[in-house]
Amino acid sequence: MSRIGKKPVELPSGVSASLSGQTIEVKGPKGTLSFTATDDVTITIDDSTISVEPRGSSKRARQQWGMSRTMVGNMVTGVTDGFKRELEIQGVGYRAQMAGNALKLNLGLSHDVEFEVPAGVTVTCPKQTQIVVEGIDPQLVGQVAANIREWRKPEPYKGKGIRYAGEFIFRKEGKKK
Structure with a gap:
């Protein structure tokens, strides 16, 4: 049962x-x-x-x-109620802002990333280092948040990248002399 x-x-x-x-x-x-x-x-x-x-x-x-x-x-x-996913950006010079229906991400790449927000989901940036994805379909909200995170996953040495709010990143020790 x-x-x-x-x-x-x-x-x-x-x-x-x-x-x-x-x-x-x-x-x-x-x-x-x-x-x-x-x-x-x-x-x-x-x-x-x-x-x-x-x-x-x-x-x-x-x-x-x-x-x-x-x-x-x-x-x-x-x-x-709707569903909500929060993302945090960590890294020097990394930031996000909304430009019309596109999310503009500065992630240390040679160019700015323009992420088109699909219909049925709203994306807001309360701070430069915070992204909030909201919508009524939980699958679509999670997929959009995962697609945004895919641009710069958190790396284990300095922890730079886009992470879910409250996500723990296992940190590694760097090279030793």
Whole structure:
């Protein structure tokens, strides 16, 4: 039995859900998200709850049960609160700023990096060394944050680069004489 799958997803006030076939659509104050479940699970919408049940007892049905429930829960969280990823920039002369719909990064390369922000995600720079990625889709928010971090990953000797807020970088000792 899936412990996650057994829990129903509560719909807060201001959020509505509709089901057509295996596709569930959740509307809320921040936007609309949809998810198409596989044929291994059954999704039902009651008064203010959404429940997911497996069809049969095959291994695949049990795998899809917990995953589908998590996807529906993330959609409800996304349209009500949204998701946020914070990045920190460390290094002398490293900085970021927004220029229209593009994030301009100075990362010690021979040129400035222009990162185009995709639709569905907002990127802000409260400080020159801080980047905040926000949106309603957790996969898209995480992917955009990972793509930004990819330009200059933190290196283990001085710790320079782009890191997630609160991320621990294992430091190495340099050369000895």
